[in-house]
Amino acid sequence: MSELHYLTATEMAHLVRTGQLSAVELLQAHLDRIEQVNPEVNAIVTLVAERALEAAARADAAEPVGPLHGVPVAHKDLVDTAGIRTTYGSPLFAANVPGRDDLIVRRLRAAGAITIGKTNTPEFGTGSHTVNEVFGATRNPYDLGRSAGGSSGGAAAALATGMVPLADGSDMGGSLRNPASFCNVVGLRPTPGRVPDPSDTAAWYTLAVPGPMARTVDDLTLMLGAVAGFDARSPFAIKEVFAPEPEQGVRGMRVAWSPDLGGLPVDPRTAAVTATAPAVFERLGAHVEEVALDLSDAEDAFRIYRAWYYALSFGDLTGLGPNTSWNVERGRLVTGADLARAERLRSGLYQRMADFFDTYDVLIAPVSQVPPFPVDQPHVSEINGERLPDYLAWMRSAYWISVLHAPAASVPAGFTPEGLPVGVQIVGRPFADARVLRVARAFEQATGHGLRRPPLWG
Known part of the structure; x- marks a missing residue:
C-alpha cells in the first residue's frame, strides 16, 4: 500500500468499493505523485x-455508483469539461x-x-508530438530528453x-496508440462509434475517435x-453493448504479422523489438504467418479526409499554429473529385480487409515507425536514410490503420538498447474490439513489459 499510485485501476476500485481504502486517501496519493x-x-x-x-469526500459518503x-x-485537453479550463492546446483558447x-x-x-485534471496535447491534437504554445512540451518519462508522443502524450506520460490510473484520449492518425507506444502504456483506438462523440460540425466523420488509455489491458477494458x-x-x-470475450488466451487463433505494413521504413531499433512479438504468439499457441500487405490506398484517403476535416473545423480561425494552418490550407484545396477518390480508395480497402479478416483473427505490426525522438525536434524528418515529405509521413504505420475503420491497440512490446519503450499494434476486424483486447491481454501477460517503470521515479 506504500505505492498506491501504481496499483491498477481495477485494484483501486475494489479497495474503495470494499472500504479498505477511502477515495480521499487514493486521490491524495495521486496529488502527491503529481507534485513529485x-x-x-x-x-x-x-x-x-x-x-x-x-x-x-462525497464518494466516501455515498454508496458506490459504478465500476x-x-x-x-x-x-x-481537447475534451470539454464544465467549469475546468480547456485550451485545446491553442493560445486562442x-x-x-x-x-x-x-x-x-x-x-x-x-x-x-x-x-x-487535464492532460497536455498539441494544438487541436495536431500531430504525434505533444508540444504547444500554451504549456510547452510533455517529456517522455523514460528519457526526459525525448518526446512522449501525441497527441494524447500528456495522458500517456501521466499514466x-x-x-x-486512467486517462481518456482521442485518435485520428495514431493519437491513442503512438503515445502509448512511446510511454510503455496501453491505448485502444476503438471501432468508430464504440465510444460516441457527438458533433455539430462533422457528425459523420469516422477517422477521429475518443478512447481509453491505461497501464494494463484489464484497466483499459x-x-x-x-x-x-x-x-x-x-x-x-454502435448499439451493441460492449462486453469482454469470456475466453482467455490466443491458442488456435490465426495471427498475421506484418513487419512494415507493406514497405514502410521502420527504424532498426523499433523493428528489432516488434520482431519479437510473433514468437510470443507462437509460444501461446497461435498460428502466426508473415503477410505481404498493400495498404497504400490508405495514404491518399487519410490525407484527403484529414485535410477536409481541418478546413471544416478550424478554417474560420485566425492565429493558428503552423501544423494546424498547414492542414487547413490543404483542406481548402480539396475538391469534390478528391473526396470521391478518397471514398473509392477507402471503400475498396475496406472490402479487401474484410476478406483478409476472414482468414486472420488479428493483424500485428509496429505501432510507430520510430522510437521516441528528441523532444526539441518538431517531428521525424528521416527514417533509415529516407527523407520524409512532411510532418505527417512518419506516422503512416498508425494512420493507415485509422482508415480501416478497425479497432487497434498499442501494447508494450519491449525496449530499445537505450531503454526507450516500443509498442506492438494489434488490429482486429471492425467491431471486434473485445477480440483485440483479448489478444492484447494475452501478449501483455506473457511478456510483462508494461511492468517496467520509468527509471527516474520507479
Missing part, C-alpha cells in the same frame, strides 16, 4: 485538486472554460470516476509515472466498458 513528478514531465496542465478532493467509484481520471462536459466525461463521472454505448446524437454509434 509533473514539474519535470509536464503531463498534467490543469489540476483541480480542491474540486477533486471534494468529489472524493470506477472513487478512481481518479484525467481528461485530454488559453482562457476557455466550457459550460458543459463532453459525453465521455459525463460517462466517466457516471461510472464513479473523479476528475483530477506511466503513476499520476493517474474496464474503462472502455464505462465509456462505450449507444448515443442517438452520433449517427454511427
Whole structure:
C-alpha cells in the first residue's frame, strides 16, 4: 500500500468499493505523485485538486455508483469539461472554460470516476508530438530528453509515472496508440462509434475517435466498458453493448504479422523489438504467418479526409499554429473529385480487409515507425536514410490503420538498447474490439513489459 499510485485501476476500485481504502486517501496519493513528478514531465496542465478532493469526500459518503467509484481520471485537453479550463492546446483558447462536459466525461463521472485534471496535447491534437504554445512540451518519462508522443502524450506520460490510473484520449492518425507506444502504456483506438462523440460540425466523420488509455489491458477494458454505448446524437454509434470475450488466451487463433505494413521504413531499433512479438504468439499457441500487405490506398484517403476535416473545423480561425494552418490550407484545396477518390480508395480497402479478416483473427505490426525522438525536434524528418515529405509521413504505420475503420491497440512490446519503450499494434476486424483486447491481454501477460517503470521515479 506504500505505492498506491501504481496499483491498477481495477485494484483501486475494489479497495474503495470494499472500504479498505477511502477515495480521499487514493486521490491524495495521486496529488502527491503529481507534485513529485509533473514539474519535470509536464503531463498534467490543469489540476483541480480542491474540486477533486471534494468529489472524493462525497464518494466516501455515498454508496458506490459504478465500476470506477472513487478512481481518479484525467481528461485530454481537447475534451470539454464544465467549469475546468480547456485550451485545446491553442493560445486562442488559453482562457476557455466550457459550460458543459463532453459525453465521455459525463460517462466517466457516471461510472464513479473523479476528475483530477487535464492532460497536455498539441494544438487541436495536431500531430504525434505533444508540444504547444500554451504549456510547452510533455517529456517522455523514460528519457526526459525525448518526446512522449501525441497527441494524447500528456495522458500517456501521466499514466506511466503513476499520476493517474486512467486517462481518456482521442485518435485520428495514431493519437491513442503512438503515445502509448512511446510511454510503455496501453491505448485502444476503438471501432468508430464504440465510444460516441457527438458533433455539430462533422457528425459523420469516422477517422477521429475518443478512447481509453491505461497501464494494463484489464484497466483499459474496464474503462472502455464505462465509456462505450449507444448515443442517438452520433449517427454511427454502435448499439451493441460492449462486453469482454469470456475466453482467455490466443491458442488456435490465426495471427498475421506484418513487419512494415507493406514497405514502410521502420527504424532498426523499433523493428528489432516488434520482431519479437510473433514468437510470443507462437509460444501461446497461435498460428502466426508473415503477410505481404498493400495498404497504400490508405495514404491518399487519410490525407484527403484529414485535410477536409481541418478546413471544416478550424478554417474560420485566425492565429493558428503552423501544423494546424498547414492542414487547413490543404483542406481548402480539396475538391469534390478528391473526396470521391478518397471514398473509392477507402471503400475498396475496406472490402479487401474484410476478406483478409476472414482468414486472420488479428493483424500485428509496429505501432510507430520510430522510437521516441528528441523532444526539441518538431517531428521525424528521416527514417533509415529516407527523407520524409512532411510532418505527417512518419506516422503512416498508425494512420493507415485509422482508415480501416478497425479497432487497434498499442501494447508494450519491449525496449530499445537505450531503454526507450516500443509498442506492438494489434488490429482486429471492425467491431471486434473485445477480440483485440483479448489478444492484447494475452501478449501483455506473457511478456510483462508494461511492468517496467520509468527509471527516474520507479
